Amino acid sequence: MTHTEQTLWRKIENFNLDDDESSFNFTARLSRENGWSSAYTKRVIEEYKKFIFLCCISPTGVTPSDAVDQAWHLHLTYTRSYWFDFCRDTLGQDIHHNPTKGGIAEAEKFDSYYTQSFKLYEDKFDTQPPADIWLDNESRFTDINFQRVNISQYKPVKRSIISKMQFLLFAFVFIALCFIIPYIISHFDDVKIHLFFCGVFLFISISIYATEKRQR
Numbered sequence: 144m145t146h147t148e149q150t151l152w153r154k155i156e157n158f159n160l161d162d163d164e165s166s167f168n169f170t171a172r173l174s175r176e177n178g179w180s181s182a183y184t185k186r187v188i189e190e191y192k193k194f195i196f197l198c199c200i201s202p203t204g205v206t207p208s209d210a211v212d213q214a215w216h217l218h219l220t221y222t223r224s225y226w227f228d229f230c231r232d233t234l235g236q237d238i239h240h241n242p243t244k245g246g247i248a249e250a251e252k253f254d255s256y257y258t259q260s261f262k263l264y265e266d267k268f269d270t271q272p273p274a275d276i277w278l279d280n281e282s283r284f285t286d287i288n289f290q291r292v293n294i295s296q297y298k299p300v301k302r303s304i305i306s307k308m309q310f311l312l313f314a315f316v317f318i319a320l321c322f323i324i325p326y327i328i329s330h331f332d333d334v335k336i337h338l339f340f341c342g343v344f345l346f347i348s349i350s351i352y353a354t355e356k357r358q359r
Contacts, residue, residue, distance in 0.1 A: 152196050
């Protein structure tokens, strides 16, 4: 960093996003709205500040990660803090948020900006952006199908992904049962039949539990 850049970064780094008199401050709100831990939220805020610094010095343009973008969106709602305390009094310039207009050209532009963000980040901070906050380009622009959900009424459930081997295993068990069940019914009494189906149910339950545990 140049001397001017170091001075700017120190000012941004020392900027306090939290209102000390508020019982529900910026950090707490960002954490709640995104379901993040307090530690992760604080790291995102640090990355948000680094991103804003890059905005100030980039000769072309930069794009934030999705997590950083959430911090930016929230800060914009604190209008006095953002436009007066931050942009005017700390940065000395206005930093506008310009979402995509859609289309191939815009997608290519922001993908390029995102790549540039990584390069400029490494150049100025002598380290790579944290991978759990700054995802790779493909994930950044594809894993973005978000909607607001009232968790008081709905409980988000992670979509299960069954591998090909697991699917083949369940298919094999199903086909085998189609042949075995008629034989069992005709050759065993009711007690043994009940025990058999209990065993099948237990096997399927354990298989599903093991599958979900591996996916967490």
